[in-house]
Amino acid sequence: MPRPRVPRCVRVAVAALAAVAVAAPLTACGSSPDLTIYSGRNEQLVGGLLEKLEERVGGTVEVRYGGSAELAAQLLEEGAGTEADVFFSQDAGALGALDDANRLEPLPPAALDAVPAAYRADDGSWVATSARSRVLFYDPRQVSGADLPATLDAVTDPRWRGKIGYAPTNASWQAFVTGVRVLRGEEGARAWLQAFGANQPVRFDNNIQILDAVNAGQIALGLSNHYYWYERVAEVGEQAVPARVHYVPGGDPLGLVNVAGAGVVAGTAQQEMARRAVEFLVSPEAQQYFADETAEYPVRAGVASTRHTLRPLDQLQPPDIDLSDLASLQQSLTLLQETGLA
Incomplete structure (x- = not known):
């Protein structure tokens, strides 16, 4: 018998300045899921991918959508009491802010080694999922x-x-x-x-x-x-x-060149499942999704878009910058x- 679809929660974004300073409470969702993802990425862009993620992690997944800066502020406000297990960010800055506050756990080598060093945190707390x-x-x-x-x-x-x-x-x-x-x-x-x-x-x-x-x-x-x-x-x-x-x-x-990325929230009771979720986002399957469906650059070597003639990422000449520094x-x-x- 197919597993029932978990409801997706969407909340209205607040103005950018207010979102960085104070985030309003997230909309409540149904019964407790096995894994909760706070997603700063738009549901229209990644909703289909996150449904596949649910199949891969072996449990029910609830996704709460909002702005990346807003959700990062929410996580900082909630502290150890947060329900979030994974943070999926639109940009590196929000991930860097959580890392600075020690709100992310180190990721396993399987996730970190999937992408070049320039597209992951020096301390292994987050990894890029697309660029x-x-x-x-x-x-x-x-x-x-x-x-x-x-x-x-x-x-x-x-x-x-x-x-x-x-x-x-x-x-x-x-x-x-x-x-x-x-x-x-x-x-x-x-x-x-x-x-x-x-x-x-x-x-x-x-x-x-x-x-x-x-x-x-x-x-x-x-x-x-x-x-x-x-x-x-x-x-x-x-x-x-x-x-x-x-x-x-x-x-x-x-x-x-900026990145979207993901990390495991510190203190999660679903650490193994959360790590599997991040590993999925840098898997060949997910990387192909980004390359084809969102026209973004896959950060995993060997993946190329079948729909868009993107200039190869390794041929771009971006400035030399630690993306975690975009937290300010x-x-x-x-x-x-x-x-x-x-």
Whole structure:
């Protein structure tokens, strides 16, 4: 007899600043599951994968969805009394914050050794499950390949005044700014943000709107993540997508590669099952899911997308940064407010 499906819990996200500081209680779910996952990844993206995870860990699984920063704050507030066994984060910063607070347990070699050292915590507390690259969407009708910005500072050139889009409330923009802070220091990041703001960038609510605006010729450039373009191409075909993707080379901050990842919550009574869950997320099956269904980069060697022609991850040239250092999101939000780019 098939096992009944466990109800999935979804709660409404609060504003980004409030989410980092204080997270509201999660919506209650039904009877006690064997394993509880707090997922900062959207249900539409990973719901199907987490249903497969339930089959692999050998028990019932409850998933509670929300923003990654919000759920990390929730875990810190709940402390040892949390019901969470696994934290599945949209970005490395939230994982780093929990690691700094000693709220994650060391992972087994089977999970850690599945990915390169750059995509796991130095202390083995979390492991990346997929990666995404910051890119520039550009309109080739307005910008030639030779004129594309090659550095972070190049996007502040007056030639791009009023012609470059960004999504200030998007978590990926905030994590990117955190990366700039880590790489350039507080004052270096402030100087760049002030120069960027003086160039009159165009604000959008999300990255999809940025891609739409570049496609329509409304802006020449857009700061975003790579997978939005690949997903659009998979939907409508490359000929119907005027925009193109520019990967910034040379280890520049503009080419930051961030990751989604997972860790086992400290003190869980389901340690073995929780570890199996994380191991599944870096398994070939799960990595193929990310490569095909979400157009993200698999972090396990030997896995390639069968649907998207992604540039290989090992051919990208991101800046040299410890992704755990992206945990200082609150300082970035404060800096963005102070520079008028929040």
